[in-house]
Amino acid sequence: MAEGTKHPQKLLLFYLTSHRPFGLGTLKIREIMPFVPLTRLPHSHSAVVGTMSFRGSAVPVxxxxxxxxxxxxxxxxxxxxxxxxxxxxRREIGFLVRSVRKIVETEWKDVMPPPKSLGDRAFITGLVTIEDQIVQLLDVELLLARVYPESVDPGEVVLTDVQRETLKGLNILLVDDSQVARKQLSDALDSKDVTYFVTTNGQDALDLMINANSDGRPIDILVSDIEMPGLDGYELTFNVRDSSSLNQPYIILHTSLNSEMSVSYAKQVGADEALTKFDAEELLHAILRGAERD
Structure with missing residues (x-):
């Protein structure tokens, strides 16, 4: 792997049961604190145990x-x-966990995708071995979609006829390891009758782009998640930009992280834009900006 693509990932290890470690990227984390008394939320999902005050805001837990x-x-x-x-x-959420272990450093290339035998209901996006233990990386997007199903609805986006036709003329590739994120991305384009390709990881995306380029139908717009097992969004972007044989697409990196660091690094590796998940209107207009580039 080229030196320019290295991007170590810090993970917080914690437990939901007494013996099975889970991991969560530290860029998602604002603070770790001991349990505090909570205010009960009526008519909320059974997993929402209440709200807490955090830096002047009411945060669900x-x-x-x-x-x-x-x-x-x-x-x-x-x-x-x-x-x-x-x-x-785009929201602050508190997660109650049994205990917190420590923060470790790894790289996304060391993360393996979950076995397909787990099916679509598994709340994990990857597995990584830390100190001879298998750590499961939680699919927080799927978890939030189950607790707040309304968050999956992309909403209606109004486009002009010219904008619709512009989108239909593009070869668009969507890349995300989260089934919820893939559905959100797909729904946004399906609602406008726009065709696209979709993959679940960076390596498959790179292979698809190479084949599409060889077939004379290169990818115009690449929309990729950042945090993915194997070839992550940063590495995928770097490899695309580093390739002399690929037609260069407009690259939009898409992340659940509300982090200036993520945006800054996305630009460093060659992305044209970095967006926070999920706003269908913002995404579609970013794709249109890519179509209108010189």
Whole structure:
């Protein structure tokens, strides 16, 4: 791998049960704090255990174990539990976990995709071995979609006839390892009758782009997630920009992280734009900007 593509990823390791470690990228995390008394939210999802005050805002707190199918933490277990306050998909969310272990450093190339035998209901996007233990990386987007199903609805976006026809003339490639994110991206384009390609990882995307280029129908717009097992969005972008044989697409990196660092690094590796998931109107207009480039 080229030196320019190296981008170490820090993971917070934590437990939902007494023995199985899970991981979450630290760029998503605002703060880790001990359990505090919560205000109950009526008519909320069963995994939402209440709200807490965080830096002047009311932040919902989700029992992560209950949300992914494990028994919820008991009142006694909560006394020694931790709350991970995150900034994901334009909102602050607190996750109640049994315990926090430590922060480790790894690289996305070391992360393996989950076995297909787990099916579409698994709340993990990848597996990585840390100190001889397999750590499961949580699919936070899927978790939030189950707790807040309305967040998956892309909403109606109004485009002119000219804009619709412009989108239909493009070869668009969507890349994301999260099934929820893929559905959001696909729904946004399906609603405008726009055709596209879709892959679940960076390596498949790169292979598809090479084949499309050979067939004389190169990809015009690449919309890729950043955090993916194997070839992540940064590396995919770097490899595309570093290739002399590929027609150069307009590259939009798409991330659940509300982070200036992510945007800055996206530009460094050659992305044209970096967007925070998920705003259908913002995405479609970014694609249109790519179509209108000189």
């Amino acid at each position: 989700i029992d992560m174990a209950a949300a992914v199918g494990y028994p919820p933490l008991t009142a006694e277990e909560r006394k020694t539990a931790s709350i991970i306050v995150t900034d994901i998909q």
